[in-house]
Amino acid sequence: MNFKTSSDTQAELDMSKLPVHVAIIMDGNGRWAKKRLANRVKGHEQGLETVRVIVRACREIGIRFLTLYAFSTENWQRPKAEVMALMMLLKMFLKSELKEMQDNNIRLTAIGQTERLPDDVRSLLYETMRLTEKNTGLRLNLALSYGGRSEIVKAVQEIAVKAKSGELDPSEISPEVIAEHLYTKDMPDPDLMIRTSGEMRISNFLLWQLAYSELFITDTLWPDFTREELVEILKDYQRRDRRYGKV
Ligand code: IPE
Ligand code: IPE
Ligand code: MG
Numbered sequence: 600m601n602f603k604t605s606s607d608t609q610a611e612l613d614m615s616k617l618p619v620h621v622a623i624i625m626d627g628n629g630r631w632a633k634k635r636l637a638n639r640v641k642g643h644e645q646g647l648e649t650v651r652v653i654v655r656a657c658r659e660i661g662i663r664f665l666t667l668y669a670f671s672t673e674n675w676q677r678p679k680a681e682v683m684a685l686m687m688l689l690k691m692f693l694k695s696e697l698k699e700m701q702d703n704n705i706r707l708t709a710i711g712q713t714e715r716l717p718d719d720v721r722s723l724l725y726e727t728m729r730l731t732e733k734n735t736g737l738r739l740n741l742a743l744s745y746g747g748r749s750e751i752v753k754a755v756q757e758i759a760v761k762a763k764s765g766e767l768d769p770s771e772i773s774p775e776v777i778a779e780h781l782y783t784k785d786m787p788d789p790d791l792m793i794r795t796s797g798e799m800r801i802s803n804f805l806l807w808q809l810a811y812s813e814l815f816i817t818d819t820l821w822p823d824f825t826r827e828e829l830v831e832i833l834k835d836y837q838r839r840d841r842r843y844g845k846v
Contacts, residue, residue: 609660609830611834612834616837617661617662617833618790619663619787619790620664620665620789620790620791621662621664621666621789621793622789622793622808623665624668624792625650625667626794626802627642627797627819628645628820628821628822630796630820631822632645634820640684642822643681643685644688649823650667650692652825653824653826653829654696654705654737656826656829658703660833662737663737664740665739666741667740667742668742669689669741669743670685670689670745671746671804672744672745672746672803675744689724693723697730697731700734703736704736704737705734705736705738705739706732706733706736706738707740708741709728709740709742710740710750711746711782712749713743724743740783742805746803747801747806748806750781750782750806751777757780758777758780778807781807789809790812791832791833792805792809792813793817794816794817795820795821797817798816799816813836813839815835815836
């Protein structure tokens with residue numbers, strides 16, 4: 600496989616051993632801003648630039664699925680002004696990237712309680728998803744108003760309704776049945792989960808799906824994260840031995 604590269608290191612990647620699905624907890628925008636004595640929103644703006652860089656890098660490298668944790672169910676509890684700024688940035692991103700997505704065969708999808716998003720953001724999101732629905736290249740999946748626990752609760756409720764109506768026998772409930780009721784039902788589980796800014800926690804991200812993902816936590820703050828560091832992490836991933844409990 601051949602592609603233009605801005606990084607020599609990328610040439611060392613083994614194209615036959617790329618993670619199919621990369622998931623990222625994009626953390627540290629606030630700390631990035633604090634270090635510069637700037638408003639947290641400044642950090643989110645810079646974080647959006649990193650999103651553009653990393654989406655492009657994943658597409659060029661050949662990653663099939665990229666899930667970005669952009670807003671958690673818990674993030675609704677942040678100050679109203681910060682929540683509004685994040686929603687505004689999301690809108691800006693959707694508007695400014697549509698052409699880039701269409702030109703590069705990127706399909707945009709979302710997971711989470713998207714019905715909780717403000718009307719204008721939600722309609723633009725659904726419209727972008729519809730417009731890019733037929734694209735077959737990179738699948739850019741945004742976790743928006745996403746929480747792993749509420750995702751599992753929703754799945755359990757749907758399964759319970761089916762069990763009650765007789766559509767499904769409780770003995771038939773299996774990991775596959777549960778997975779089919781998650782937001783990620785048409786996606787493979789992440790092979791690699793990256794968290795920026797050093798926190799050693801999952802923060803309610805993809806609780807079910809991360810069961811056997813390789814984890815990589817970097818101290819780099821999300822606005823400082825680069826394509827070069829992503830490539831280094833992919834190389835680290837390729838050196839790992841995924842045993843899945845076997846020997
Ligand atoms: C991640 O950066 C962005 C969102 C959670 C929306 P933070 O805003 O959590 O940044 P820190 O953790 O305060 O540095
Ligand atoms: C996780 O980061 C959520 C997103 C990156 C969207 P948080 O900053 O919200 O998580 P905690 O508070 O450190 O656990
Ligand atoms: Mg944070």
